[in-house]
Structures are given as structure tokens and as C-alpha cells.
Amino acid sequence: MRQNAPNARKTYMKETTMASEKVLAHLDAHRDQHVDQLCDFLRIPSISSQSDHDDDSRRAAAFVADELRELGLEVETIELGGLPLVFAQTEIRPDRKTLLFYGHYDVQPVDPLDLWDNPPFEPVIKDGIVYARGASDDKGQVYTHIKALEAYIRTGEELLVNVKFIIEGEEESGGESIYRFTEENPDKLACDAIVVSDTTLYNESIPGICYSLKGLAYMEIRVDGPAKDLHSGSYGGTVKNPGNALAEIVAGLMDADGRCLVPGFYDAVLDLDDEERAGFAELGYTDEILKDETGAPAAFGEKGYTTLERMWARPTCDVNGLVSGYGGEGAKTVLPAKALAKVSMRLVPNQDPDAVAKAFADHVHAIAPAGVTVEVENLHNANPVLVPRKSDMMQAGMRSLEQGFGAKPVFIREGGSIPIVGTFQEYLKSPVLLLGYGLSTDNIHSPNEKFHLDNYWRGIRTSAILMVEAAK
Ligand code: BES
Ligand code: ZN
Secondary structure (H helix, E strand, O other): OOOOOOOOOOOOOOOOOOOOHHHHHHHHHOHHHHHHHHHHHHOOOOEOOOHHHHHHHHHHHHHHHHHHHHOOOEEEEEOOOOOOEEEEEOOOOOOOOEEEEEEEOOEOOOOOHHHOOOOOOOOEEEOOEEEOOOHHHHHHHHHHHHHHHHHHHHHOOOOOOEEEEEEEOOHHHOOOHHHHHHHHOOOOOOOOEEEEOOOEOOOOOOOEEEOEEOEEEEEEEEEEOOOOOEEOOOOOOOOOOHHHHHHHHHHOOEOOOOOEOOOOOOOOOOOOOHHHHHHHHHOOOOHHHHHHHHOOOOOOOOOOOOHHHHHHHOOEEEEEEEEEOOOOOOOOOEEOOEEEEEEEEEEOOOOOHHHHHHHHHHHHHHHOOOOOEEEEEEEEEEOOEEOOOOOHHHHHHHHHHHHHHOOOOEEEOOOOOOOHHHHHHHHHOOOEEEOOOEOOOOOOOOOOOEEEHHHHHHHHHHHHHHHHHOOO
């Protein structure tokens, strides 16, 4: 677990009023109910990348839509050829600021299933932690905003901001619906801030306000050799082995010092400024913490940068999957007909995913050995995001986190991507607030995903407080 930064003050503030006592008391009184309802949401296996779960995804959309409708919002469920988007808004008063809350109800696949301690869609609570697929990414986080709004509506306390929700079901699978909706309906989504809870705290006791997300260029390399698998004795040494060929290509992607060898890869990278470097260093993150979090035997990466700098602000190039030949029990003498690699490049401001993908494909073709056919496909892109650290909304976010979590937030960045955020910035031109309530150890995309209920409750409070702070 990330340890407290030496300079972090753990001030548990007295209520410096914020959301009304009535709203906060309502939240305290309904903790158990809010957990039960989250568990109902978590029971829906809304895996967006698996079409046999499309009905479940629609049920998850309906779950969200019904809750918002019960709160009296005007709700639309929109289908644009993919899984539904849920758009909802309170009555819009032009004299008030508007907060747009974004999140996703879809979740990642669950495999490898045998590594889960409990079935992924039967939430289990142990020691104040709920275990289920989607608990942290993103059902538990997006739900905080719904419960915060509910507290205003159920107590009859005046809401000082207009609230809109846009909740999608294709974040994990690269769906197009939300892009189309945003590009075609910027007026509907118009707001004074876009609030996204789909990231992490700095650690268990220090909240973070995230000001940068990495982008992504996701590539697939397909190598084809003989028309079918061959006997490795009969034909070994006579034709180019696609497995060997792919290994040569993969070896040509990175050097031994962790630098990517794709020409021009680093050209557009926006370097960290001195203030950011100093801020990262003050957080006191160490390789021991990294080893503890990951179970890796050692830290590794591009020379000349600290681990946190590499994690948050340097572009990366990583094999995500490598498949060729026989991987089962015992030996099978086979010369494989094919080999496949999936490679993700995580990008930082101001890299352009299309340009990087093109440079990658050119590089792979240039280093591919003779005797095989090589195809490179760009499967999925996301733009990197950078949010100005100085703005009134950022201040409102800071104050809300501080009051909601009882500790001063620090500025952080994330290595993950939330693809729509860059498009929101471009079309809505509003500031983005990345208020993450997860932990980097929540096992998102992995077996035994979890969400700490303390962070859930504090997240709900933070969101309720933001509904006041943003109005200031
Ligand atoms: N919630 C994550 C983004 C994230 C990951 C935030 C790690 C903080 C730390 C989001 O749901 C996600 O998984 N995004 C994908 C996007 C990809 C499929 C384009 C990602 O980053 O892999
Ligand atoms: Zn995710």
C-alpha cells in the first residue's frame, strides 16, 4: 500500500460547512442501504465486450435509469447501435451552475475465473471491503454520485447546482456510442464541470486529484507462415517459424534500458515541469511500495526517470498478449503456422495516438524478418488528457475531497485511460474534475476486484459536498 507522504497532513477537519447537516445525516443513516443497493448493481454481469451479456448490460442501464427516474430526473435511454447510454438531468435553472457526472456501468470480463475467491457477480463483504467485478471500476464509483444526489432529493434540501448524468456501457470495450452522442449533442451535455469518478485515491489515507490520464494506441501484430502447423522435426530449419519471427519483432520494440525503439515515439512528449517533478518526489513513493503492490521482484523502466514519473508521465510500450504454438501440458513438437501479439502503447500529453500507431506499424514492417507475412492493426485509441491544475473548479474539487475524506488531497496523475474524457474537453470545453475513489490495489480488470466501503462512503460525502462547493 502506498504510504503516507511525509508531508501529508492527516487533518481530520471539523465540519466547515459544506453540504447541509441534514444531507450528511441522511447519508450516515443510510450507509447500510447504500451498500445493499450497490450490491444489487454489482450482481448484474454487464460485461460489454461479450455480446452474450448484452441483455445484462441493458439491465444495468435500466437499473441506473430507474434509480434516476425515481429521483425525479428526466431520463433518456439512448441506443446508437451499441449498448445504451443513460442521460438524465434535474430541472435546469439557468441561474445555477451545472455539473455533468460521467461514469460507466459496464465491466471487464472475469477470466481467469478460477482465481476468484468468490463468484465475481455475487458480491461478498469482508472487513469493510466489497469484492465483485465492477466494484471499483466503475459501478461503486459512479454510484456515489447517484446516492449523493438522492440525499438532497430525499431530505428536500435545496440543490444549488443543476445535475446531469451521462452513463455509458461501452467504456471497457471501445464502443462508439458515447462519442457520437457527445459530438451530436454538445448542448445537451453543456455544463460548468465534467465530474468523473473512475480513477484512484493517492493511497488509503490521502485523496488525490488527478490532472492527467494517459492515452492509448493498442496494436495487434499477426505473423503468418506455413498454411498449417508443421512437424517441427520434418520441417524445422526449412521455413521461417512465425513464433521465432514474432519474438524478433517484439525484441525490436524496446531496448534493454526500457526505451521504446519506434522512431519518433518520444518526439511530441510533453516533459514534466519542475513543479510537477518536485510534487511527485514529495509524495515519497518508493520501489519497495511498488514491489509490495505488484509482487514484482524488482522495479524496471526507462532510465533517467523515477518510478512515479514513469508510471504517470512517460509513454510505455508493453506486450499485452503473446500467442503461438502449443502451450498445453507436456511437449508437442510443432512448428506453428501463426503467431500473434497484442501491444499497448500508453501515451502522454501531447502524443497523437494515430501518429504513434502509424509509426509503430512502419517500424514493425521495417524490422520484420523475411519468410513470413506480417500484418499490423490499430485496434483501439484514446487521447491523453491534461487538466489545468489551477481553476475555480479544481479548487472546489480540492475542498470537497478534503472535507469528504478528512485529509488534504495531493495532485496525482494516472497511468490508465478514460477514452471519452479528451472528447468531452474538446466538445464541451468545460473543466474536468477527476475525483477518484478507488485504490491502485483494487484489482481492477483482475480477479478479486474490490472496493473499500470507507472510500465508498467518503466518496458519496465528497460528491454531496461538491454539489455545494461547485456552486460557490
Ligand atoms: N477506470 C479505468 C481507468 C483507470 C485505470 C484509472 C487505472 C485509473 C487507473 C477505465 O475503466 C479503464 O479501464 N480504461 C481502459 C481504457 C481502454 C480500454 C481504452 C484502460 O485504461 O485500459
Ligand atoms: Zn476499466
